[in-house]
Amino acid sequence: MLTVLRNIAQEIDLAGDLVSALRIVARSVRAAMRVHLCRIYLVDHKRQQYVLMAFDNNDVLPVPSQSVALDDGLLGLVSERVAPVAHLNLTALDGKGKLAFLGVPIVYHRQVLGVIAVEEADHRIFSEDEEAFLVTLAAQLAGTVVHAKDMGFIFRAEVTPLEATCLQGISAVAGVAIGQAKVVYPPADLDAIPDRLITNTKSEIKRFSAALDLARLDIVHLQQRLESTLPKEEQVLFSAYLQILNSADLKADICAEIEKGQWAEGALRRIIKKHVMQFAAMTDHYLKERAEDILALGQRILYHLQEKRDQPGTYPEKTILVGEKLTAADLADVPIDRLCGVVSYSGSGNSHVAILARAFNVPTIMSAAGFAVAELEDKRVVIDGYHGCLYSEPSAKLLQSYTLWAKEEKELDKQLQALAHLPSQTPDGRDVGLLLNAGLESDVALALTVAATGVGLFRTELSFMSKPQFPTETEQKNLYRQLLQAFAPRPVTMRTLDIGGDKALPYLPIREDNPFLGWRGIRFTLDHPDIFLMQLRAMLSASAGLTNLQIMLPMITSVDEVDDALALLQRAYEEVSAQGLKITKPKVGIMLEVPATLYQIEALAERVDFFSVGSNDLTQYILAVDRNNARVCARFDPLHPAVLRALHDAVGKAHACHKPISLCGEIASDAVAVVLLLGLGFDQLSMNPGILLRIKWIIRTIPYEQAKALVQRVLLWNDAGLIRLEVEAMLDNAGLGGLIRAGKE
Ligand code: PEP
Numbered sequence: 014m015l016t017v018l019r020n021i022a023q024e025i026d027l028a029g030d031l032v033s034a035l036r037i038v039a040r041s042v043r044a045a046m047r048v049h050l051c052r053i054y055l056v057d058h059k060r061q062q063y064v065l066m067a068f069d070n071n072d073v074l075p076v077p078s079q080s081v082a083l084d085d086g087l088l089g090l091v092s093e094r095v096a097p098v099a100h101l102n103l104t105a106l107d108g109k110g111k112l113a114f115l116g117v118p119i120v121y122h123r124q125v126l127g128v129i130a131v132e133e134a135d136h137r138i139f140s141e142d143e144e145a146f147l148v149t150l151a152a153q154l155a156g157t158v159v160h161a162k163d164m165g166f167i168f169r170a171e172v173t174p175l176e177a178t179c180l181q182g183i184s185a186v187a188g189v190a191i192g193q194a195k196v197v198y199p200p201a202d203l204d205a206i207p208d209r210l211i212t213n214t215k216s217e218i219k220r221f222s223a224a225l226d227l228a229r230l231d232i233v234h235l236q237q238r239l240e241s242t243l244p245k246e247e248q249v250l251f252s253a254y255l256q257i258l259n260s261a262d263l264k265a266d267i268c269a270e271i272e273k274g275q276w277a278e279g280a281l282r283r284i285i286k287k288h289v290m291q292f293a294a295m296t297d298h299y300l301k302e303r304a305e306d307i308l309a310l311g312q313r314i315l316y317h318l319q320e321k322r323d324q325p326g327t328y329p330e331k332t333i334l335v336g337e338k339l340t341a342a343d344l345a346d347v348p349i350d351r352l353c354g355v356v357s358y359s360g361s362g363n364s365h366v367a368i369l370a371r372a373f374n375v376p377t378i379m380s381a382a383g384f385a386v387a388e389l390e391d392k393r394v395v396i397d398g399y400h401g402c403l404y405s406e407p408s409a410k411l412l413q414s415y416t417l418w419a420k421e422e423k424e425l426d427k428q429l430q431a432l433a434h435l436p437s438q439t440p441d442g443r444d445v446g447l448l449l450n451a452g453l454e455s456d457v458a459l460a461l462t463v464a465a466t467g468v469g470l471f472r473t474e475l476s477f478m479s480k481p482q483f484p485t486e487t488e489q490k491n492l493y494r495q496l497l498q499a500f501a502p503r504p505v506t507m508r509t510l511d512i513g514g515d516k517a518l519p520y521l522p523i524r525e526d527n528p529f530l531g532w533r534g535i536r537f538t539l540d541h542p543d544i545f546l547m548q549l550r551a552m553l554s555a556s557a558g559l560t561n562l563q564i565m566l567p568m569i570t571s572v573d574e575v576d577d578a579l580a581l582l583q584r585a586y587e588e589v590s591a592q593g594l595k596i597t598k599p600k601v602g603i604m605l606e607v608p609a610t611l612y613q614i615e616a617l618a619e620r621v622d623f624f625s626v627g628s629n630d631l632t633q634y635i636l637a638v639d640r641n642n643a644r645v646c647a648r649f650d651p652l653h654p655a656v657l658r659a660l661h662d663a664v665g666k667a668h669a670c671h672k673p674i675s676l677c678g679e680i681a682s683d684a685v686a687v688v689l690l691l692g693l694g695f696d697q698l699s700m701n702p703g704i705l706l707r708i709k710w711i712i713r714t715i716p717y718e719q720a721k722a723l724v725q726r727v728l729l730w731n732d733a734g735l736i737r738l739e740v741e742a743m744l745d746n747a748g749l750g751g752l753i754r755a756g757k758e
């Protein structure tokens with residue numbers, strides 16, 4: 014069965030579209046299990062019915078019904094139980110004879126998406142092996158079905174009118190945004206191209222022909238450029254490429270697909286995939302390899318098709334950026350004064366793209382699912398970042414409400430400006446320093462515009478990520494100097510290079526099976542003293558004549574890592590001092606983000622001056638939930654009782670060692686979490702600039718003793734959901750409801 018499963022998986026991969034994939038499955042299942050009929054239904058949730066997507070029979074049994082009510086008969090039982098259902102003695106539809114039936118659900122995130130059902134016209138007992146085979150297949154299929162649903166491949170004609178539909182995701186940045194959707198497709202990834210129906214086939218063919226010409230021109234230029242350097246036999250490749258691009262068949266096939274009403278990108282995907290499949294199935298090794306060439310050329314044509322759509326300047330005035338898998342670079346491409354909101358179908362609130370969106374303070378929804386991204390193109394949409402909802406083409410009433418709330422939010426932000434120069438102190442006199450998280454070169458300007466106590470986290474890796482190679486020591490020094498000077502005398506905490514995990518340098522790809530448990534942060538820099546020393550020297554020399562530099566070490570797990578890092582820092586200090594620069598030794602701190610550090614705080618406190626909790630990673634490692642994985646993002650909850658207890662211990666131990674402790678993860682920007690962080694006794698919180706005054710409003714409104722009493726109460730609870738509700742009630746009672754929902758109150 015394993016070989017059969019593997020072959021089916023491969024065929025599904027190559028199928029190109031969902032219906033073909035389901036047909037392949039139906040055919041393969043019937044052959045492998047030797048049954049009379051295999052049928053595959055998918056659930057149309059809107060109509061509450063199963064829709065027949067594919068079947069394969071040998072005419073012994075009649076053609077199955079096209080649709081079945083969701084609660085009807087044995088299929089209904091499968092969806093009710095969310096488990097396989099077998100029946101050995103079923104009366105056939107025509108009343109003659111008996112049937113054996115086995116149905117297994119296609120399940121994703123506890124929801125039944127469809128059913129694979131097999132039937133036999135005789136008495137038959139399906140073995141446990143056969144049931145396991147179908148269950149495995151259904152699990153494999155679930156991902157494909159979900160993907161196709163997101164891309165809008167199924168039930169296209171029946172897609173819910175979007176006016177009334179809310180696309181549900183998780184809230185990553187609170188706030189209300191109203192704007193026009195701009196869909197970003199991954200560059201030149203044929204697999205990610207959805208089907209899309211068009212009416213003007215003529216102009217689409219013109220668009221395709223122009224892209225084809227440009228792809229041809231690329232190859233000719235490449236051929237000319239490499240003529241003198243590449244051996245003759247290698248140059249044959251370009252002739253082969255041109256032959257494919259000039260092939261009348263290829264062009265005709267794609268144009269025919271467009272004539273049927275498919276847009277150029279979709280037609281290209283369908284035909285290229287078909288050719289790739291044909292070549293890949295050949296036994297001749299040489300011809301088999303041509304599949305790769307065809308795919309590469311397809312991507313190249315696609316690149317030219319997309320180039321037109323994605324030229325800068327095509328972003329609407331109020332852009333809501335939407336994508337299957339948005340990246341930080343996609344965000345950075347949008348002129349900042351046009352970016353109003355972000356919706357990504359993958360990732361979580363802790364993905365890099367969400368962190369950047371938070372830095373820009375634009376309402377953001379991650380891990381959204383429901384209808385096709387392409388369906389949203391150019392539509393007017395509303396984002397409710399508090400509840401993780403996106404409304405497309407909202408009704409006049411809905412739009413009116415959100416317009417009012419958006420206006421109120423602006424008013425609130427304006428009113429909060431009055432707090433800018435007031436101390437960040439609770440009504441009962443406790444000071445809580447509010448610091449900034451930063452990382453971009455442009456963040457230097459924050460020194461003037463945001464009244465913060467300083468920078469609590471400068472993510473130095475961001476400037477490394479936007480370069481084509483490691484930045485030179487001088488480049489680094491110049492950036493750090495600007496920042497230190499701009500904020501002086503306020504402290505600037507620079508974190509040493511924290512790459513790995515989801516932060517890759519384009520010029521140093523690190524491939525690992527478990528990147529979040531791998532070569533990250535200090536583990537990388539200690540293994541690369543050359544790179545580490547360069548950065549430490551740049552930081553120290555940037556601080557010449559100033560006293561506000563603080564250095565922070567990420568991903569510390571063991572005490573010896575701190576010893577090694579301090580030894581290198583001492584060496585850098587001596588080297589810079591030897592140049593005659595007057596350097597004040599910086600305070601050094603570590604991030605508490607690996608649970609192991611929580612059990613070594615005393616030993617660590619002997620070596621460093623301060624602690625800062627990285628709650629993004631600490632939550633990920635305590636809960637064993639990948640901070641980036643949309644499948645488990647609902648389980649990533651920093652209010653989980655285990656995380657709160659860990660934070661409580663960390664603060665207690667740091668204070669017992671007379672060391673200050675701050676928190677610089679994303680929860681310092683979350684109104685509900687901040688009440689708890691206040692009650693837990695954190696000395697400082699470091700957050701995104703756009704949220705700072707809102708957080709100051711909380712600090713100036715809720716007495717420390719009240720927050721502390723709340724923490725003592727909820728620390729005994731076991732349900733993060735109840736804890737959140739309790740804190741929300743406190744915020745509401747304190748007149749701070751505007752921080753947890755759209756509008757002012
Ligand atoms: C954290 O882990 O909480 C943190 C602040 O660091 P980063 O998000 O950059 O990993």
Ligand code: MG
Nearest residue numbers: 606627629630
């Ligand atoms: Mg971290």
